[in-house]
Amino acid sequence: MGKILIVDNEEQVLTSYSDALKMDAHSIVTSLDVMDALKKLKLDKVDVIITDLNMEKITGSKFIELLQAERGVLPCPVIISSGFIDNQVIDSFAGNTRIHFLPKPTSLTELREKVKDVILHPLAISKIDVRFINPILNATIDVISKMTEFTVTAGKPYVKKKGECSGDISGVVGVVSSGFKGTVSLSFPEAGFLAIVSKMLGEEYKTINEENKDAVAELLNIIFGAAKKVLNEGGMNIKPAIPIIVQGNGHSLSHHSQHQTIVIPFVCPELGDFRSEVSSMG
Numbered sequence: 001m002g003k004i005l006i007v008d009n010e011e012q013v014l015t016s017y018s019d020a021l022k023m024d025a026h027s028i029v030t031s032l033d034v035m036d037a038l039k040k041l042k043l044d045k046v047d048v049i050i051t052d053l054n055m056e057k058i059t060g061s062k063f064i065e066l067l068q069a070e071r072g073v074l075p076c077p078v079i080i081s082s083g084f085i086d087n088q089v090i091d092s093f094a095g096n097t098r099i100h101f102l103p104k105p106t107s108l109t110e111l112r113e114k115v116k117d118v119i120l121h122p123l124a125i126s127k128i129d130v131r132f133i134n135p136i137l138n139a140t141i142d143v144i145s146k147m148t149e150f151t152v153t154a155g156k157p158y159v160k161k162k163g164e165c166s167g168d169i170s171g172v173v174g175v176v177s178s179g180f181k182g183t184v185s186l187s188f189p190e191a192g193f194l195a196i197v198s199k200m201l202g203e204e205y206k207t208i209n210e211e212n213k214d215a216v217a218e219l220l221n222i223i224f225g226a227a228k229k230v231l232n233e234g235g236m237n238i239k240p241a242i243p244i245i246v247q248g249n250g251h252s253l254s255h256h257s258q259h260q261t262i263v264i265p266f267v268c269p270e271l272g273d274f275r276s277e278v279s280s281m282g
Contacts, residue, residue, distance in 0.1 A: 001025040002045065006050045137276070140266060148199050170246040186272070224240055246279040
């Protein structure tokens with residue numbers, strides 16, 4: 001387990017956070033102010049820093065600035081746990097892949113899960129990915145739920161592991177905009193895809209063939225069209241390309257990107273687990 005520094009000017013927060021994280025065998029260091037935290041960091045290395053923003057004398061934002069001043073990068077991942085996290089705060093840390101957010105109030109279970117996730121995946125999902133994730137997530141649920149009359153729910157987005165299976169059939173579309181260049185994909189297991197395509201075409205299909213496989217590209221176009229409206233209202237000026245189809249049992253999409261790929265998992269009892277993937281080309 002990791003060594004964690006918690007910085008907060010409320011002793012009650014330090015105590016409750018410490019007790020919760022010790023349950024996962026983490027080693028805990030606490031500080032009531034930024035200067036004390038900086039002194040402790042000179043004496044010892046930590047794996048994760050949890051800091052509030054609204055502190056006396058030196059704010060959490062200034063603390064982060066001081067942390068990365070020496071080497072130009074943060075010494076470890078930082079979780080900002082604050083009741084003052086808004087779009088302006090998120091914008092101010094855009095591009096810093098070691099910054100994570102945990103809005104207050106938060107449950108101790110959420111805290112423990114967040115720390116576990118940060119230790120396993122220290123690079124945070126970038127802001128541009130977040131801007132894409134929510135519209136695509138919502139459009140996917142809306143389109144597929146209406147088309148099939150099945151209940152679709154989304155899981156927590158996460159960073160894709162190398163070689164992780166994407167599905168049995170996928171649609172992949174390249175996207176260029178004023179703020180993003182990359183790819184978005186939609187992947188299904190064979191049985192789930194056949195259930196959807198049977199609904200779309202009004203005929204029961206038992207195998208993926210030349211007649212029905214183009215439906216995955218059509219479905220991606222419908223979903224991305226709905227998401228594009230929201231994205232463009234946010235000033236993204238989306239220009240998608242024509243989707244391509246990738247087929248093969250248990251294939252993995254590489255996206256040809258040096259950056260992390262974000263997986264948006266979906267769950268539907270009738271369709272099985274399926275996913276969308278978002279990958280930035282820089």
